[in-house]
Amino acid sequence: MSYPRGDTANTAVVLHCEPLGDGAADAAGTARWAVLLDTSSCHPVDAGWPDQGPDRAVLRLADGDRPIIDCVVAATDGTALHLGSGIPVRKGTPGWAFVVAHIVDDPSGIAEGHRVEVVVDADYRLALSHGHSGCHLAALALNRALAARWGKAIRNDGLGQPDFDGAAIDSSRIAEYGSVDTYRLNKSLRRKGFDTEGLADQLPVLEEAINATLAGWVAGDAPIRVEAEGPRLTDRRSWVCELPEATVSIPCGGTHAHSLAELGQVRVVLTLDEVDGTPVLTMTTAVGEH
Ligand SMILES: [Zn+2]
Incomplete structure (x- = not known):
């Protein structure tokens, strides 16, 4: 995989191409095929934690482009290909390979051993990368703003603050130049020592504190990088940001921006809702002038 280092194009060899659902059409009446390549710069959505969605991309052949209509993490034991939430094993299970499945509705000219070019929509990727970097940064600022609400010790984040984000995150969605994160403030979180008393009234103060922290960090222009233990899909990767306080x-x-200055500005809005009797905190983050 070459997207973690920021690549948006590559030449690849087709390893496998197979029709999905026994060649049957999906609900919309479109037949689809999964294409596996030896290497790819196209970011797939991972059903296990679908925060960043698939890239927009095409497979470029000599006679034209085949749009990649979806790109998903898949796995195979060599006998069958399982896509997304249909994968029956955990990552790292011996005998299984985790791969990027490039889904196309036109497989003409795509066959094992053929050379193709992967071309990713770089503008859309940039928008998601900025959204994703802003998301991690905002989570650290949220942890800081909520630190005083912890009555017991919990696991700390990379800045030595109680990791509210890690303890309470329910879902995270990366958008173009933004993100939406939801946190369930349920009984188990309160038992861990998190105090929700008066939180609704305090939201404007928290927002202000988070946005001030973010403005300070963005002005500091820390470098951001993705560290990877190897080039495979299942190799451990991390977002690393050299904040003045510590490298997190x-x-x-x-995928990510290369520095905080690139983001220009990161701001959040907090809302508190009740979902099935449980308070849910939502943090909506916007990056740049978007
Ligand atoms: Zn991330």
Whole structure:
């Protein structure tokens, strides 16, 4: 995989191409095929933690482009290909390979051994990368703003603050130049020592504190990089940001900006809702002038 280092194009050899659902059409009436390549710069969505969605991309052949209509993490034991949430084993299970499945609705000219070019929409990727970097940075600022609400010791984040994000995150969605994270403030979180008293009234103060922290960090222009233990899909990767306080590392399979200055500005809005009797905190983050 070459997307972790920021690549948006590569030449590849087709390893495998197979029709999905026994060649049957999906609900929309479109037949689809999964294409596996020896290497890819196209970021797939991972059903296990679908925070960053698939890239927009094409497979370029001599006679034209085949749009990649979806790109998903898949796995195979060599007998069958399982896509997304249909993968029956955990990553790292012996005998299984985890791969990027490039889904196309036109497989003409794509066959094992053929050379193709992967071309990713670089503007869209940049927008997601900025959104993803802003998301991690905002989570650290949120941890800082909520630190005083912990009555017991919990695991700390990379800045030595109680890791509210790690303890309470329910879902994270990366958008173009932004993200939406939701946190469930349930009984188990309160038992761990998190105090929700008066939180609704305090949201504007928290927002202000988070946005001030973010403004300070962005002005500091810390470098950001993705560290990878290897080039394979399942190799451990981390978002690393050299903040003035400390160099922070967060496990992450996504793509990122190269520095905080690149983001221009990161701001959040907090809302508190009740979902099935449980308070849910939502942090919506916007990056740049978007
Ligand atoms: Zn991430």
